[in-house]
Amino acid sequence: MSDIIPNVVVSMPSQLFTLRRKFAAVSNGKVYIGKIDMDPTIPDNQIQVYIENEDGSHVPVAQPIIINQAGFPVYNGQISKFVTVEGHSMALYDAYGAQQFYFPNILKYNPDRFKEQAEKYIQYIEKLKGTIKQTTGDSTTDVISQKACDDNYAKKDSWEKFTAGQINIKSNGNYTSLTLIKGDGNKLLLETAPGDAYFVYRDAKNKNKAVVTIPSNKNGALAIQEDNYTKTEVDAKISSVKWIANKSANGWLKDPNTGMVIQWGSVPRNDSSRKLFPMAFPNTLAGMGLANFNSNSNLSQMYAPNIMSADRVGFNMRQSKVTEGSNASPFTDMRWIAIGW
Numbered sequence: 001m002s003d004i005i006p007n008v009v010v011s012m013p014s015q016l017f018t019l020r021r022k023f024a025a026v027s028n029g030k031v032y033i034g035k036i037d038m039d040p041t042i043p044d045n046q047i048q049v050y051i052e053n054e055d056g057s058h059v060p061v062a063q064p065i066i067i068n069q070a071g072f073p074v075y076n077g078q079i080s081k082f083v084t085v086e087g088h089s090m091a092l093y094d095a096y097g098a099q100q101f102y103f104p105n106i107l108k109y110n111p112d113r114f115k116e117q118a119e120k121y122i123q124y125i126e127k128l129k130g131t132i133k134q135t136t137g138d139s140t141t142d143v144i145s146q147k148a149c150d151d152n153y154a155k156k157d158s159w160e161k162f163t164a165g166q167i168n169i170k171s172n173g174n175y176t177s178l179t180l181i182k183g184d185g186n187k188l189l190l191e192t193a194p195g196d197a198y199f200v201y202r203d204a205k206n207k208n209k210a211v212v213t214i215p216s217n218k219n220g221a222l223a224i225q226e227d228n229y230t231k232t233e234v235d236a237k238i239s240s241v242k243w244i245a246n247k248s249a250n251g252w253l254k255d256p257n258t259g260m261v262i263q264w265g266s267v268p269r270n271d272s273s274r275k276l277f278p279m280a281f282p283n284t285l286a287g288m289g290l291a292n293f294n295s296n297s298n299l300s301q302m303y304a305p306n307i308m309s310a311d312r313v314g315f316n317m318r319q320s321k322v323t324e325g326s327n328a329s330p331f332t333d334m335r336w337i338a339i340g341w
Contacts, residue, residue: 017071017092022101027072028095030064037058037104039096040091047088052081064093252279259283259341267334272308272318281340283310288338292319306335 015197017026034040040063049065050058072079087107092100133294177191185204191197199212245253250265263277290305308316317327319334 007029017067017073019094026067026092026094026100026231027069029067029100030093031067031073032064032091032093033082033084034091036087036089038089040089045089047084047086050083050085051075052083058083065244104167124311246278248278250278252277260339260340261341262337264335264337267317267336268297269319269333272316274309274314274316276314277312277338280336281310283341285312285340287340288315288336291335292315292333305336310338 013199016025017029017031021024024318032040033047034042035047038045040046041273046063048060048102050060050065052058061075061082068074068077073082074080075082075273078117087105090101090103092102092108096102102204103294120158158288175191175193177189179187179189181187186209187202189198189202190202196216197214199214200208200209203209241255243255245251250263252263254261259282261279261281263279265275265278267275288307288310290307292305305317305319308318311318317336
């Protein structure tokens with residue numbers, strides 16, 4: 001029977017839920033309903049479930065659906081009929097949280113959507129009336145089958161040339177779209193909206209995988225190469241070249257791209273003890289610059305700061321009176337700056 005198309009999973013017509021390993025009710029169990037082929041216990045994967053009342057009205061309810069001790073789904077303690085508007089996955093858990101069943105796709109089609117799809121197909125066929133060129137005449141006013149279109153009018157060779165050399169699609173409204181569908185269901189959509197235009201690449205489930213927006217109020221050329229970057233990748237690259245800093249009296253500035261480090265600070269005027277850099281240079285200290293910070297404009301003596309010793313971790317420095325040896329200045333502190341990597 002290879003010519004059949006399986007659509008519906010065979011199941012009991014009643015709503016009784018039983019355990020997997022024995023014929024017993026899933027007492028106090030839970031039922032989760034979600035999107036096809038997805039885990040329905042994850043809220044983002046769940047779809048809306050409704051209670052169908054006796055008058056045919058429907059009321060949306062939250063998940064999970066609770067099972068009573070007899071194995072029937074209940075709402076506020078009452079056995080109820082739960083329905084959805086589309087095919088779905090279903091997971092059944094017992095009172096202890098153990099999964100009893102998981103059905104990735106209860107139905108293999110959406111029966112309530114058939115009418116809508118059929119109407120769209122009929123509308124499409126109606127548009128083709130009088131426009132299909134045939135070998136027996138110029139046009140037809142009859143509806144022809146899809147198989148006839150494929151066998152007689154579909155392009156068999158992707159290299160076949162059009163006589164006019166171009167295809168023009170004109171819309172009576174503000175929207176125009178062209179969809180190219182691959183054999184695996186992936187598609188490329190070109191859409192012109194009242195504002196911007198879009199190239200959209202979608203997967204077989206019609207989810208957007210990539211979108212290129214062409215702004216209507218911008219001029220210029222868009223270059224698309226083989227190696228394109230997403231916004232997240234671009235942001236990461238920008239962050240990787242940003243300098244980072246510790247902006248304090250004794251601080252540092254670092255270029256993460258080159259590894260260069262600039263550090264600065266001050267040493268009290270009469271302190272010659274070893275000082276540590278705010279951050280040890282990872283590899284080497286390239287050099288240091290020194291200066292006195294004079295807070296008294298009337299100071300008549302000259303003092304010079306000196307480096308006694310230094311490495312990539314720290315240094316010793318002092319200041320000396322230029323004319324009288326190593327006397328410390330009574331009014332000045334020493335400022336330093338160091339560069340390394």
